Amino acid sequence: MEPSKGTLIGGVIVVLLIGAAIAYWLSRPTYGDISRKGYDYAMALGSACNGKNEAKIAKIKQMIDQSTQDGELETHEADWLKGIAQQASDGHWESAYASVRTLMQEQTLTATPLPELD
Template identity: 55%
Template sequence: MGSIVLILLVAVGYWLQRPAYGEIGRKGYDYAMALSSACSGRSQARVAKISQMITQSEEAGELNAAESNWLQQIVQQTNTGNWETAYENVRLLMQCQTERANPLPVID
């Protein structure tokens, strides 16, 4: 019985610590895709370039502050060597976008 409670506590703790992502625009999604690829290849040089582009896009008004912050948090995870976590989070960010999409209308 105790091991079941422990497993449930760990699962709930993990779920509560998952980052919460909102909607991102097309540009933000493009950066997320690029980060996904860079994380998969563990390319710090590509991540650094993408980070620079994210900053420039935010300054140009192409990304809002929340989008930029979410993407830069993922970049920060790669900077500390947490490639797997960064990859999981960028995939979660992208998955959140598909979950928010409007369903197709029912056609009779």
Template identity: 35%
Template sequence: MNSDNTTRRWFLALALLCVAALTGCGYGPVSPTGYEYAKAVYSLSNRQSADRVEEVRGRIEAAREAGELPPHEAEWLEDICDDCGAGRWDKAQAAARRMMEDQVSR
């Protein structure tokens, strides 16, 4: 390996590290409506209420369509609903909790 390749690899690794540090690993700030839905999805996943997943998903979609919920937040919440629907309750609960916890530090 020549020194040009080594230098490029170090530069790429450093650039990726900087991007990761700037963007963070969490959800970032969410709207009050997004926070309320995060609480609802957290409760849903905590209780493993499979029968309510589609109801909550429908409410999230309606809030997005009404302009009450930003599209990116609706996508995050729908991803969590997908985990609930697939029986990945722990993953869904952790994601909803992370979304709420990210608001506490702001």
């Protein structure tokens, strides 16, 4: 027995919806906004990851913890940064650096287009 035309169309719609959900999931931001202090730590982590500097990663982790205790960093910022630092500590330098780049790119704001000047 062959499937009806309606069943085939329904199946195609389901596949398209699943594809759209996956595309949305993969394109959504990984990180939210971070403070200037958080951005500075991200820059430092990027440098340490790029140089594969374990001692610098350890120091940055301590500084992040201290800044969180001092109220200079929100908990969610510290969690993101420490997660990246942990990737580096585990030897996943490239993925840690990619995470830093993603975090920093998500801080970029899109400028409002200028009106026509002519």
